[in-house]
Amino acid sequence: MESMVEENGSAVDPLSAGSQSGDAAPAIATSVQSLNRTQQQTHHLVASTSIVQLTLPTSGATQVQSVIQPNQQSVIQTATNIQPVAISKGNVILVSKPNSVIQTAQASLQTLQVVETGSDDSFSDSEESPEQRGGILTRRPSYKKILNDLGGGEITDGRLPPLESSSECDSNVDSEVSSHSLHYQTVIPAGTIQIATQGEGVPGLHTLTMSNAATAGGAIVQYAQGQDTQFFVPAYTGHGVVVEDAARKRELRLLKNRQAARECRRKKKEYIKCLENRVAILENRNQTLIEELKSLKQLCEPKTD
DNA sequence: CTGAACTGTCGTCAATTTTA
């Protein structure tokens, strides 16, 4: 592996030429394929600030501060009151977090070789083909799990009260789930069916009035009619024993799966937006480091006159 | 204007993973 700085420095921005469809953040021009490359390098970051002790062969123990933010690569920098570390090019620092950038307070950027020590490759699935994974077709983890592993990129769950995503993963994906949710109520015992439309009140809500007498337990006889015209009427025998009507079960399964598919697509969009945001942040940082390196090189150049 | 190509969304199925 080359040094982080050199690696980033040589990287021509591969993302700037891309274009996204309309609902993507306009400032972020990228592609998901490119995102995966970034994602592969940044696993399991923890939203915390920690002090890391680095032992350098030439300078002894040095304290540096690791600024690790959610969904971002770690940036390790010395605190302002700590003596800058002189790190000659070629030194190898073992850092458990890959792609860390170590810089001093005086902005004297050091070139490092960052060696990934952990065997944690739990995130390598997004780039590998099934063949690379040993020829086994494995399902990718859920978007929720992926972002949880990334730390901080929690996908909002439609079933929970409205949550704001993290700043990097903020999303304007409309929550269509709530507006499409169907609500069922137990109304009356089962029996013969009357259909009445409630003119006022909830639009599209119909009630099936089952006027059989005898009894038996409540029946779910109300259904909402929105974009999806759905029935949810359990079948009853005369003894009140629920007969699992195959058609009804199928309807219920389809309904649930329909909603699940919507939710899944919403999460997917949010996941992609989150990755796009990360790319934007990382590109920004990369550009900053490149410029910083340039200026430092100019400073270090021997004067010719 | 029209038809083809393209794109986005949706519902469904099925395979897989997660949960109780």
Add this chain to the structure above:
DNA sequence: TAAAATTGACGACAGTTCAG
């Protein structure tokens, strides 16, 4: 371990773009 949840894949459909 069964049920529930998740998600990739597929086809259908509607809207948009563009060349002819």
